[in-house]
Amino acid sequence: MGEPTISAQILRHVANCVELTGHSAAGLLDRIAVSRDLLEDPEGLIPLAHFLSFFEDAAALLRNPHFGLHAGRLSGSDSLGPLSFLFLSAPTLRTAFASFTRYLSTMQQAARNQFDDEGGWATFSYGVLDQSLTRRRQDAEYSISAMFSLARQFTGGEIELREVRFEHERVGDYARYRDHFGCDVFFEQDCNAFTMEGRFLDLRGRVLSSSLHPILEDHLRRKAGEALAGSYAHRVKALIAAAPLDAPPCVADTADRLGLSVPTLHRRLRAEGTGWRELLQDHRMVAASRLLRESRRSISAIALAVGYSESASFIRSFARHFGQPPHRFRNGGTGTETKSAAGLRTDGAQSG
Structure with missing residues (x-):
């Protein structure tokens, strides 16, 4: 069985965040044998283990234990390849989460990605499924932070979170997490997730035209069909x-x-x-x-x-x-x- 992979385009955003601090990402990319050309390739793939290592090594280089949170805050329409555009072009926030979770597998393998809308509450959860990949804290904090950032962009900042949960133990001051998400944050939980009131799900997008959404969904649906082979x-x-x-x-x-x-x-x-x-x-x-x-x-x-x-x-x-x-x-x-x-x-x- 081959090792799980992730789209090189997702790494591009993380590498750009490193360089926004004034540091070069070249050494980190060399360490995992990834060229700048590959980062621009829409079909380029890299081992998921290399992506996770890049993230952890970048945090160490920058001496920033919260690098993942900060990179997530900077997420925008091109940070997750076509998935970002799919999310931001959805007609409602409910559709944005549902379609994103349906097609994440086209960009990243071995990931748990779920959206639940029950009892007046909505929960998005994410996690790396391959239990042998242990260097994963930065990725978890980035992924939850990035989804929160995309949801805030989609709604023009109208949403508020009820709580955030992480699988890992806390690193650094709790106040960093509390201030970042604006809600209670819990650690050593069963999954990485955030929960918000269901009333936010009917909010309509304010970034991209919803006419783009079916076009992007059709493209990703074909890719998902190809990924079922194995x-x-x-x-x-x-x-x-x-x-x-x-x-x-x-x-x-x-x-x-x-x-x-x-x-x-x-x-x-x-x-x-x-x-x-x-x-x-x-x-x-x-x-x-x-x-x-x-x-x-x-x-x-x-x-x-x-x-x-x-x-x-x-x-x-x-x-x-x-x-x-x-x-x-x-x-x-x-x-x-x-x-x-x-x-x-x-x-x-x-x-x-």
Whole structure:
């Protein structure tokens, strides 16, 4: 299975934000082997891992732990390629969020991207699904900040957020986050998200003509159809990753989503050198390893977060998978690790 990718055009905005500070982005681009020409290529793709690393390295270069928030605030009509234009040309804010979440996969793979409109409240959520990609805080804060910025541009600044949630621990002063979003901000949550009152969703756009929206949607619909191709293992992995960690899909539902019987799905996966249980278990274990290294949650809390009803079975499964128990892994043990978990690191964040 190939590694997940992201449109090079999305990196272009981040690189431009670096240069707005008076620093050159050339060294950072060289580090991930990306040329300026690629940033201007509408079809250019780069590994998602390289994009995440660029963001974290840029924050370190600028000595700005909140670089992602600030880059998000500067998001405009060209910051997310055609997705920005799609959002800003929608007839209403409700349509803007719905269409954006429907087509993000055309620009970025391995991302959870959801919009819920229920009970008088609306929530946009985002997250990187590949649990082996651990350098992701700047991207999470950028993505939530950028969507808030686009929504404010769309409505002429009329919307207000009720709350913001982030998966990671807090870094720096809480007031930075509170002032940026103008609402309560919570950390170490199940997803990266913001919530606002549903009444804002009927607001009409003030930036681009809504006549552009069906044209852009048709273009992205064709791209989305092309993106559905791929191995069955890759497609199963994407369906597993899209579900909550503590409520993974069952094999029957997954086979149904793919238009296959359960025996046929098992045969297809075996032909590709893997299996249903292997894919599910690897996803849960890599997620657990990330939480162990990047958070201060207890082992019992992590066991529940990745779908185990009690700690003992989680500890046994983790030890079989990584060759060492969870507490030793968290403390930097030297036991055998799977390739997918190699290189995990701790960001040294504070809890909120």
